[in-house]
Amino acid sequence: MALWKLARAAEIPPGQTRFVWAGEAAVLLVNYRGAIYALSGICPHRNNPLEGAVLWGHLVDCPYHHFQYDVRTGENHFPKNVYPEDMPQLEQQVRPLRSYRVEVREGDVWVDLG
């Protein structure tokens, strides 16, 4: 277990994201309905950073190609939901974002990067 203090919870208002580095790991912190979530900060589609990612409901939207991920699980929502099943080569594009365990202690956001 490797806990990193990555932000103050107050720095991430509901509906907002914050892109941070923890050593060499890029992490996206998201406040969805008052709960803080931590996801890998690199979109697996083309390895672009998720800096500036927008939250639409429970979906994080990559600013480069608008791939969308469920903030609660890291699973790709779009375009996985419409990619045809007879094109398995596309599965590589819609891998999930890694999801990290978060603890908020005395207003600090701690993330377990494993």
Add this chain to the structure above:
Amino acid sequence: MAKVARQVVEQAGIDVNVLLDKLLRAAGAEFTTFYYYTILRVNSIGFDGEGLKEIIEDARIEDRNHFEALTPRIYELGGALPRDIRQFADIAGCPDAYLPADPRNMSAMLAVLVEAERCAVRTYTDICNMTFGKDHRTYDLALAILHEEIEHEAWFSEYLSEGPSGHFRRGSPGTSPYVRRFMSAEIG
């Protein structure tokens, strides 16, 4: 490049290189969507009579119009389309709208269409938010495109029984009622 046109945008506080990246990605998405919608349209045989085909055609032609309207603004601001069309496709700001595995599945086809339009709505909302009150010309163009993308989404959403769109298809294919004033070529 329109030197002062770029300067006034910079002085309004916009990072023009970031804006150009967004405009290029948007133009790439329009261009690739035009291509994919061509495939979707030719495969939408007999869906709701030929009703769905006609609406895909409206959206297809208007997406091409959006590409045409975006391109001059990219060059005015000092940008350029990539020399290699493969690179242009790679930077497209929305995922490819592939033909479903079963092209006879109308719901699957509609899901592709409506998700593509929703991606476009998010794209132009982002550009409008970035340029509002700062880059009047880009904002005006992005807003015009946004109007049409929202109508496209509403049409396909209506077909998915998500509720009425509130409007009807174009009088003739792809007339671009909002974007046509930015077009140099005759359309409609």
